Amino acid sequence: MALKIYGIPRSRAFRTLWMAKELGLDYENLPIGTGGTETRTPDFLKLNPNGHIPAIDDDGFILWESMAINLYLAKKHSPAALYPARLEDEARAWQWSFWGMTEVERPVLTALFHRAIYPEDKRDAALADDSERQLAGPLKVLDGAVAHTPYLLGEHFTVADLNVASILSWARPARIDLSAVPKMADWFKRCSDRPAARAARDLQR
Numbered sequence: 001m002a003l004k005i006y007g008i009p010r011s012r013a014f015r016t017l018w019m020a021k022e023l024g025l026d027y028e029n030l031p032i033g034t035g036g037t038e039t040r041t042p043d044f045l046k047l048n049p050n051g052h053i054p055a056i057d058d059d060g061f062i063l064w065e066s067m068a069i070n071l072y073l074a075k076k077h078s079p080a081a082l083y084p085a086r087l088e089d090e091a092r093a094w095q096w097s098f099w100g101m102t103e104v105e106r107p108v109l110t111a112l113f114h115r116a117i118y119p120e121d122k123r124d125a126a127l128a129d130d131s132e133r134q135l136a137g138p139l140k141v142l143d144g145a146v147a148h149t150p151y152l153l154g155e156h157f158t159v160a161d162l163n164v165a166s167i168l169s170w171a172r173p174a175r176i177d178l179s180a181v182p183k184m185a186d187w188f189k190r191c192s193d194r195p196a197a198r199a200a201r202d203l204q205r
């Protein structure tokens with residue numbers, strides 16, 4: 001049975017769709033929308049009691065939380081490639097995934113909402129600017145991490161890059177200035193130019 005990916009492409013389900021494309025998986029995308037209605041039906045809450053997308057059903061195995069889903073899919077379908085072989089590299093993939101969620105996601109999303117998503121009269125420009133300032137430190141960390149290697153774990157693109165780059169895919173629409181972090185910007189371009197990333201973005205149109 002094909003993997004079921006719940007969540008519209010213009011949501012955090014994008015991350016999982018990108019991973020599915022990287023892995024060449026046969027999948028079905030069930031376009032559960034955001035807004036607190038489709039994610040709160042009794043049927044969907046049975047899948048994810050948090051009422052959040054993405055969630056997956058992998059032949060009866062249910063999983064939610066985008067980073068966990070991607071780590072699981074990469075380990076299952078691409079061991080020693082998209083998913084690192086060495087224990088230490090596996091731990092670094094977790095490190096970068098947790099880091100993206102805890103250090104980057106909130107400020108980049110706040111900037112996005114207050115610069116591009118909310119109607120003009122609901123936007124708080126000062127809050128968006130403050131969020132951009134909060135991002136400066138984490139973006140410098142990322143810039144340093146890819147200053148001497150093309151990808152976070154070294155020479156090859158892995159789930160660590162996909163997970164962090166998918167969070168940062170909101171940076172451009174949030175108009176985050178990346179001029180102070182050129183290595184990070186180059187790394188982001190390498191990641192987002194991948195055919196699988198392009199294919200996942202096409203689903204958002």
Ligand SMILES: N[C@@H](CCC(=O)N[C@@H](CS)C(=O)NCC(=O)O)C(=O)O
Binds near residue numbers: 037
């Ligand atoms: N930490 C979760 C967050 C999931 C999340 O908040 N997803 C949003 C959409 S991007 C959602 O489902 N919101 C509920 C709704 O809008 O109904 C993850 O990364 O999977």
